[in-house]
Amino acid sequence: MAAPRMPAFDPFDVPESNASMLPEPFASQAKKRHFRRLGAQAGLTNFGVVLTRIEPGGASSQRHAHLTQDEFVWVLEGETVLVTNDGRQTLKAGTCVGFPKATGEAHHFLNETADDVLLLVVGDRTTGEVVTYPDVDLLGRMLDDGRYVFTHKDGSDY
Amino acid sequence: MAAPRMPAFDPFDVPESNASMLPEPFASQAKKRHFRRLGAQAGLTNFGVVLTRIEPGGASSQRHAHLTQDEFVWVLEGETVLVTNDGRQTLKAGTCVGFPKATGEAHHFLNETADDVLLLVVGDRTTGEVVTYPDVDLLGRMLDDGRYVFTHKDGSDY
Numbered sequence: 001m002a003a004p005r006m007p008a009f010d011p012f013d014v015p016e017s018n019a020s021m022l023p024e025p026f027a028s029q030a031k032k033r034h035f036r037r038l039g040a041q042a043g044l045t046n047f048g049v050v051l052t053r054i055e056p057g058g059a060s061s062q063r064h065a066h067l068t069q070d071e072f073v074w075v076l077e078g079e080t081v082l083v084t085n086d087g088r089q090t091l092k093a094g095t096c097v098g099f100p101k102a103t104g105e106a107h108h109f110l111n112e113t114a115d116d117v118l119l120l121v122v123g124d125r126t127t128g129e130v131v132t133y134p135d136v137d138l139l140g141r142m143l144d145d146g147r148y149v150f151t152h153k154d155g156s157d158y
Numbered sequence: 159m160a161a162p163r164m165p166a167f168d169p170f171d172v173p174e175s176n177a178s179m180l181p182e183p184f185a186s187q188a189k190k191r192h193f194r195r196l197g198a199q200a201g202l203t204n205f206g207v208v209l210t211r212i213e214p215g216g217a218s219s220q221r222h223a224h225l226t227q228d229e230f231v232w233v234l235e236g237e238t239v240l241v242t243n244d245g246r247q248t249l250k251a252g253t254c255v256g257f258p259k260a261t262g263e264a265h266h267f268l269n270e271t272a273d274d275v276l277l278l279v280v281g282d283r284t285t286g287e288v289v290t291y292p293d294v295d296l297l298g299r300m301l302d303d304g305r306y307v308f309t310h311k312d313g314s315d316y
Binding site: 001002004005007008009010011038039042043044045046049069070072074079082084086089090091094095096097098099100101103105107120122124126 | 159160162163165166167168169196197199200201202203204205207227228230232237240242244247248249250252253254255256257258259261263265278280282284
């Protein structure tokens with residue numbers, strides 16, 4: 001079969017990054033999760049689509065909840081532990097998960113296996129977003145221009 | 159492994175439908191595409207996530223383009239023919255496709271194989287949406303309450 005041509009593409013042709021906007025020590029702790037920005041690659045602006053790869057021993061992010069933005073995750077490959085306010089559960093490929101905004105349902109995905117985990121993650125870009133982190137002293141706020149600022153929970157700078 | 163519990167779920171536990179909002183003959187022509195509303199199942203409202211199953215000989219929709227809404231598709235299973243303004247191409251599972259709003263890039267997916275095709279389809283709910291169909295006499299407009307109205311291209315009722 002011929003290689004796909006735009007607007008179709010092979011997601012693994014998109015460059016991968018494990019950069020983080022978070023202050024230390026959180027940025028260093030995020031090195032085992034890698035993402036490919038598929039939505040941006042396609043020119044989409046209304047919502048984001050990210051292919052997330054979690055190495056063995058890694059996590060998708062700090063456990064967090066969204067105030068104004070919805071999130072949807074499809075487990076593409078591997079076996080992942082989803083941690084929510086309600087505790088842990090192990091999910092296999094083909095499972096999906098939804099996090100409606102403003103529920104306070106704080107979540108992340110862990111890789112406790114010896115193989116990579118692949119997640120397809122979708123989130124919108126509704127204004128007024130605040131990201132809360134129940135387990136660490138961190139607070140994220142989306143500015144009017146779409147950039148994020150991360151501070152201590154009391155709003156003071158890192 | 160235990161069955162997933164909310165907010166995680168098995169997408170195939172979500173009821174499937176092949177209902178259509180389109181006027182005839184388009185509704186009857188859509189019977190070979192079935193959808194499961196995964197985002198709604200999860201309680202998401204900012205964007206829609208649909209698991210689309212296309213039977214052999216079917217199409218995802220009439221070929222169409224969006225004015226204000228982005229669309230993203232991940233080919234989950236099977237082999238599908240993507241038709242755009244530029245022609246046809248065959249895509250295998252694991253390929254993704256993005257359709258930015260307001261490009262006039264009219265698209266649909268065909269199943270010309272003997273097996274089902276499964277697509278994961280994401281679209282947002284930005285207001286002012288107009289759906290244009292270059293191949294048939296059809297026009298879709300989203301009303302302020304989110305419902306869609308479908309007319310002839312000249313705006314007259316079916």
